[in-house]
Amino acid sequence: MFPKIESESLLLIIGYHRDLKKKFEFPKPQDSNLVLKDAIWDLWREKPARESNAETYDEVNLSAPNHEYMNGGFSSIYLSRNRVRSWDEPSFTIQAGERHAPIHPPAPKMEFISQNKRIFVSGQESKYRRLSVRECARIQTFPDHYIFKYKNIADGYKMVGNAVPANFAKHVAQKIMFDLKT
Template sequence: MQVVSFFAGAGGLDLGFEQAGFNVVWANEYDKDIWATYKKNHPHTVLDQRSITEIDASEVPECDGIIGGPPCQSWSEAGAQRGIDDKRGQLFFDFIRILEAKKPKFFLAENVSGMQHTRHANALNNIKQMFKDAGYDLFYQMMNAVDHGAAQDRKRVIFIGFRSDLKVDYKFPEPIDKTEKKALKDILLDLNDSAVPALDKQKPNPDVKFLNHEYMIGGFSTMYMSRNRVRTWDEPSFTIQAGGRHAPIHPSAPKMEKVEKDLFKFVEGHQYRRLSVRECARIQGFPDDFEFVYNNVAAGYKMIGNAVAVPFAKAVALSIQAHLAAAQSQQAA
């Protein structure tokens, strides 16, 4: 089945769908700092580099599904939470505009958990209604990537819709068994001693021995030091964020000590470093040959932190595939 992808970023969602057997034939991404990375790792996908606001639905290829994660900064709990009042939040409308015109069998839209905040209730209800008015049966759920094969706690709101005439009664995939959930030791141990620091001004380090295995240097903000940022080898990672300065600390260091309310410190006598770009990519489920192209390591962290965790995307894609096949069989009978 053919899908098109909006707000593709580095292509974590796209890669998960490809691993599930879908063919991502066309993608749209407006951020010029991502184009080289997307093209290098998705050579068979046509990349449209315009803003979605400039794209007419007639220019989008015919497809079985439309997927994407409209920019989340305006909904984020860590941000100003302007939601639909922010132009980035309004990009949901363009996603729905194209969806309504193309009428594919299904769609998937992903966003941060912060859009469920009570201040966004009216906007969220409006978006849900617009999906339904576009001709889709809507299924909506908060999901955690750690429950579907990713080695991090990462809660996201997932909208999935099937064209109403298909009569799909969708059920979200069940969480994997607790014994199958991944911890940091399962994916990072072999990289433990090979990371190198970025150069001055966060420039890439040419001495890197493993692709993108360099970490951001510099101090830590008071916001960063307001809570523990270390997960142990036996735990999943904290959410990988888009800002490199807020990358979690490598699990070889002990958990930070609480000094007082909203203030922690590093334990003396131990080395603390941020997770490298490659380590964050592993936590997000990107394969080791997936190359992030950048002139500043901050851009690498941003691409990875804004991506959808690949194993999570694959799990959802497989469930969509199974439901469409079942619906087709039922209609044929």
């Protein structure tokens, strides 16, 4: 089975040739709802991204492959909504842009100012860092041995965010294989 995925922008079209007389039906979703603690709790030693003119990531002493996060400011559009989830909540959707990566769970929830405006809690600003590329990859169910090759961290976030979650793809492929063998 595959984890229950709630996404507003996933379209998957699967078809069988009519001669096969098969109809694809998705496997039933799992009842479990994974939370951030399940996916990234053990990734506690992260590093900020290297300068954009540095060589490939493997020349940097990271605690896990691709375990670096984007530095830099946050746009007003990003700050219009709370981007913090706690350890006991599922992640926000992983998007294909480094500036849209969710905030790491130890940060406090963002303070509501008005409709479409939130700010970081005063005095706690250092706790607001984006999830690393590896943390995003874990949320997308990529195994740690899968290494994303890039020179610019934006490309790492783009690869992970544009990907279909690995476990989801695996279970769909297994269902197709089962259908074709029966």
